[in-house]
Amino acid sequence: xxxxxxxxxxxxxxxxxxxxxxxxxxxxxxxxxxxxxxxxxxxxxxxxxxxxxxxxxxxxxxxxxxxxxxxxxxxxxxxxxxxxxxxxxxxxxxxxxxxxxxxxxxxxxxxxxxxxxxxxxxxxxxxxxxxxxxxxxxxxxxxxxxxxxxxxxxxxxxxxxxxxxxxxxxxxxxxxxxxxxxxxxxxxxxxxxxxxxxxxxxxxxxxxxxxxxxxxxxxxxxxxxxxxxxxxxxxxxxxxxxxxxxxxxxxxxxxxxxxxxxxxxxxxxxxxxxxxxxxxxxxxxxxxxxxxxxxxxxxxxxxxxxxxxxxxxxxxxxxxxxxxxxxxxxxxxxxxxxxxxxxxxxxxxxxxxxxxxxxxxxxxxxxxxxxxxxxxxxxxxxxxxxxxxxxxxxxxxxxxxxxxxxxxxxxxxxxxxxxxxxxxxxxxxxxxxxxxxxxxxxxxxxxxxxxxxxxxxxxxxxxxxxxxxxxxxxxxxxxxxxxxxxxxxxxxxxxxxxxxxxx
Amino acid sequence: xxxxxxxxxxxxxxxxxxxxxxxxxxxxxxxxxxxxxxxxxxxxxxxxxxxxxxxxxxxxxxxxxxxxxxxxxxxxxxxxxxxxxxxxxxxxxxxxxxxxxxxxxxxxxxxxxxxxxxxxxxxxxxxxxxxxxxxxxxxxxxxxxxxxxxxxxxxxxxxxxxxxxxxxxxxxxxxxxxxxxxxxxxxxxxxxxxxxxxxxxxxxxxxxxxxxxxxxxxxxxxxxxxxxxxxxxxxxxxxxxxxxxxxxxxxxxxxx
Numbered sequence: 001x002x003x004x005x006x007x008x009x010x011x012x013x014x015x016x017x018x019x020x021x022x023x024x025x026x027x028x029x030x031x032x033x034x035x036x037x038x039x040x041x042x043x044x045x046x047x048x049x050x051x052x053x054x055x056x057x058x059x060x061x062x063x064x065x066x067x068x069x070x071x072x073x074x075x076x077x078x079x080x081x082x083x084x085x086x087x088x089x090x091x092x093x094x095x096x097x098x099x100x101x102x103x104x105x106x107x108x109x110x111x112x113x114x115x116x117x118x119x120x121x122x123x124x125x126x127x128x129x130x131x132x133x134x135x136x137x138x139x140x141x142x143x144x145x146x147x148x149x150x151x152x153x154x155x156x157x158x159x160x161x162x163x164x165x166x167x168x169x170x171x172x173x174x175x176x177x178x179x180x181x182x183x184x185x186x187x188x189x190x191x192x193x194x195x196x197x198x199x200x201x202x203x204x205x206x207x208x209x210x211x212x213x214x215x216x217x218x219x220x221x222x223x224x225x226x227x228x229x230x231x232x233x234x235x236x237x238x239x240x241x242x243x244x245x246x247x248x249x250x251x252x253x254x255x256x257x258x259x260x261x262x263x264x265x266x267x268x269x270x271x272x273x274x275x276x277x278x279x280x281x282x283x284x285x286x287x288x289x290x291x292x293x294x295x296x297x298x299x300x301x302x303x304x305x306x307x308x309x310x311x312x313x314x315x316x317x318x319x320x321x322x323x324x325x326x327x328x329x330x331x332x333x334x335x336x337x338x339x340x341x342x343x344x345x346x347x348x349x350x351x352x353x354x355x356x357x358x359x360x361x362x363x364x365x366x367x368x369x370x371x372x373x374x375x376x377x378x379x380x381x382x383x384x385x386x387x388x389x390x391x392x393x394x395x396x397x398x399x400x401x402x403x404x405x406x407x408x409x410x411x412x413x414x415x416x417x418x419x420x421x422x423x424x425x426x427x428x429x430x431x432x433x434x435x436x437x438x439x440x441x442x443x444x445x446x447x448x449x450x451x452x453x454x455x456x457x458x459x460x461x462x463x464x465x466x467x468x469x470x471x472x473x474x475x476x477x478x479x480x481x482x483x484x485x486x487x488x489x490x491x492x493x494x495x496x497x498x499x500x501x502x503x
Numbered sequence: 504x505x506x507x508x509x510x511x512x513x514x515x516x517x518x519x520x521x522x523x524x525x526x527x528x529x530x531x532x533x534x535x536x537x538x539x540x541x542x543x544x545x546x547x548x549x550x551x552x553x554x555x556x557x558x559x560x561x562x563x564x565x566x567x568x569x570x571x572x573x574x575x576x577x578x579x580x581x582x583x584x585x586x587x588x589x590x591x592x593x594x595x596x597x598x599x600x601x602x603x604x605x606x607x608x609x610x611x612x613x614x615x616x617x618x619x620x621x622x623x624x625x626x627x628x629x630x631x632x633x634x635x636x637x638x639x640x641x642x643x644x645x646x647x648x649x650x651x652x653x654x655x656x657x658x659x660x661x662x663x664x665x666x667x668x669x670x671x672x673x674x675x676x677x678x679x680x681x682x683x684x685x686x687x688x689x690x691x692x693x694x695x696x697x698x699x700x701x702x703x704x705x706x707x708x709x710x711x712x713x714x715x716x717x718x719x720x721x722x723x724x725x726x727x728x729x730x731x732x733x734x735x736x737x738x739x740x741x742x743x744x745x746x747x748x749x750x751x752x753x754x755x756x757x758x759x
Contacts (some may be wrong), residue, residue, distance in 0.1 A: 350636060350637045354637070354638075357631065364626065368616050369614070369615060382611070387615055406603060406606050406607060406730065409597075409603045410598075410600060410607055411567065411570060411603070412573060414598065424568070443695065446703050475695070476695040477564045478567060478693070478696075487721065501570070501597060503568055503575075503693075
C-alpha cells in the first residue's frame with residue numbers, strides 16, 4: 001500500500017475539502033530549501049521533486065509552502081498501520097510512506113482480495129488519505145505495482161509478466177545502483193530478467209540480484225510485523241458502529257466466551273489480555289489487562305475489562321462508534337484447573353481474581369506481598385512485590401529473639417522520622433524524646449542493637465552505623481528508635497530517628 | 504432476607520461436607536473468640552464474622568496498640584488477610600513490616616497489602632474484597648477520623664461482609680463520633696507492660712474499651728497478647744506482687 005501524498009494529506013485532511021490550493025513541502029538540502037513533496041494540484045502545475053523553493057515561488061507565488069515534519073508524517077503512518085490492524089495483524093512499516101500487509105488467509109473474510117483492496121482505498125479516502133493498493137504474491141512485486149504499475153491485483157502466476165514493463169526503480173534499489181544500471185543501458189526490468197546473473201552480480205552487487213529475486217518470487221521475503229502476534233484472537237465487526245460503554249462490554253463478554261472456548265480446547269489460560277477497539281474514523285484504542293494466574297473464565301475476563309474501562313474510559317472517546325472490537329490473548333500458559341468439589345468454592349481462584357481486578361483498576365504495584373530479602377538493613381529486609389508476580393511459597397526468615405518482647409516493629413516508616421532525644425553520651429539509651437511535638441518519657445529501653453550499613457555498597461563512606469533501641473514509654477507505647485552515627489568515631493553529633501512502631 | 508441466604512447455603516454446604524466426610528473450614532460458622540472469658544461473655548461468644556468491627560486508638564500515641572490489636576485478631580482468624588490503607592495513612596503510621604508481623608503471629612505470606620491514593624478507593628476496595636470468600640479478614644485503615652466512613656458507607660460494607668463471610672475491621676486513626684452500622688466499636692490504648700525477669704520489655708499489653716456492642720454490654724479490660732502461642736490472656740499483676748507502682752523517675756534498665 002502506498003500513501004502517495006502522505007505529507008500533504010496530513011495537512012490537508014484538517015482543512016475543508018474544497019481547498020484546492022497547490023501545496024508543497026520543503027526540506028533543507030545542503031543549505032537550500034528544496035521541494036520534497038507536493039499535492040496533486042501542485043503536480044499539475046509542473047513542479048518537480050528537488051526543485052529549489054526559490055524557483056517554485058518565482059513561478060507560482062501563490063502556492064502554500066510548509067516545512068517538512070518527518071515525525072508527524074511518521075506518526076500518521078503508524079496510526080494508519082494501527083488501523084490496518086483490523087484487516088490483518090501482520091502489518092509492516094515501509095518508511096517513509098508505505099505499508100505492507102500480509103493478507104494470506106484473511107482476504108476471504110472481507111469478500112475477496114479485490115473487495116479488500118477497494119475497501120482500504122475507500123476508507124482511507126474517507127479519512128482524507130490517498131492510497132494506492134496492489135496485491136501480489138511477493139512483497140517486491142506488490143511494492144512495484146503499487147507505485148509504478150496499473151493493475152491492483154496480480155494473479156499468482158503472472159508475477160513475471162506484470163513486472164516486465166516496469167522501470168528498474170521499482171525494485172527498491174538505491175539511487176547509485178539505478179544510475180549505474182542506466183549507464184549500462186538497462187532501464188526496465190525486462191532488460192535484466194534474462195541476463196546471466198554472475199556478471200550482473202559482479203558489476204552491480206549482490207543486493208541488486210536479491211531484490212530481483214524477491215520481486216520475482218525466487219527468494220522468500222517476509223515482513224516484520226509492528227506488533228507482536230497474539231496467540232489467540234476473537235473479533236467482531238459491527239456494520240452499525242457501537243458507542244455505548246455497556247455495548248462495548250457486552251461485546252467483550254461475547255468475545256471472552258469465544259476466546260475461553262478456544263483456550264479450553266488447547267488447555268491454556270491467558271496471562272496478558274488485550275482488547276483493541278477500532279473506531280470508525282481510524283483511531284485505535286488498546287486496553288491491556290494482566291493476570292497473576294492463567295485465566296480463561298469469560299466472566300472474569302469481562303470483569304477485568306470493566307475495571308480497566310472504569311479507569312481509562314474517559315480517554316477512550318468513541319467518537320462515531322467502534323466498528324471492530326477484538327479480544328486477544330497475547331501471552332498464554334498451560335493451565336489445567338483442578339476439579340473443585342461441592343464442598344467449597346474455589347477460594348484460590350477467587351483470591352487470584354480479586355488480586356487481578358484490584359491490580360487492573362489501581363495498578364499492579366499498589367497491591368503487594370511482603371517478601372524477605374537477603375540484607376540486614378531493616379529498610380530493605382522485606383520488599384513489597386506486586387501480588388500478581390509474587391510466588392506464594394516464599395517464607396520470611398525468623399529473627400532471633402532474646403526477650404519476651406519482639407525484635408522488630410510491627411509497622412515501619414518508609415522514611416524514619418527525626419526526633420529530639422535526651423540521652424547519655426557516648427552511647428547511652430534514650431531517656432526522653434520528642435516525636436511530632438509530643439514528649440515521651442522512656443520507662444524501659446532495650447538495646448542497643450547495632451546495625452552497620454553495607455559498607456561494600458557505599459562509595460563515599462556516608463553510611464553511618466545505627467544503634468537501635470526498643471523503648472517503651474511510661475504510657476505503654478512501644479517504639480523503635482535508632483541513633484545514627486557513633487559518637488566521635490563517625491560523627492560529632494549523632495542524630496536520632498524513629499523508625500517503627502510496636503504494638 | 505440478606506442474612507438468610509448465605510446461611511442456608513452454608514447449612515447445605517455443611518451437610519454435603521458431612522456426608523462426604525470432608526472437614527468443613529467455612530468461616531461463616533465461626534466466631535472469633537478472644538480467649539479472655541469476660542470479653543467473650545460480653546460478646547456472646549466472640550467477634551462475629553460477616554459484620555464490621557471498628558477499632559480506633561484511644562489517643563494519638565496509641566495507634567501502634569490499635570494496629571497490634573487488629574493484627575492479633577487477624578492472625579487468630581487464619582488464612583489470608585488483606586490490609587488496605589491510604590498513602591497518607593502510610594506516612595502517618597508506617598506500613599506493616601514483614602519481619603515484625605511474622606513473629607507477632609501473622610505470617611507475612613498470608614498478608615496482602617494494598618495502598619491506594621484516596622479514602623474513597625479504600626471503601627470501594629474493601630467492599631469488593633469483602634465479597635471474596637477466600638479472605639478471612641479484611642482491614643481498612645483510614646487516616647484521621649475518616650468521616651467518609653459514615654452510616655451509609657458502613658452499612659454497605661456490612662452488607663458486603665455478609666455476602667463474603669469473613670471478618671472485617673475498620674481502623675480509624677482518630678476515634679470518631681459518627682454513627683456507624685458496625686457490630687462493635689473498640690478503643691485501644693497501650694498499657695505499660697509487666698517487665699520480664701531481667702527488667703526488659705514484657706509482653707504486649709493493651710487496654711481495650713468496648714464502646715459499642717450490639718449484642719451486649721460494654722466494658723473495659725486490660726489484656727496481653729502472647730505472640731509465641733498466639734493467644735490473648737488477661738493482664739494479671741502476678742500473685743505475689745502488690746499493685747504495681749512505678750515511681751516517676753524509673754532507673755533505666757538496659758538489656759543488650
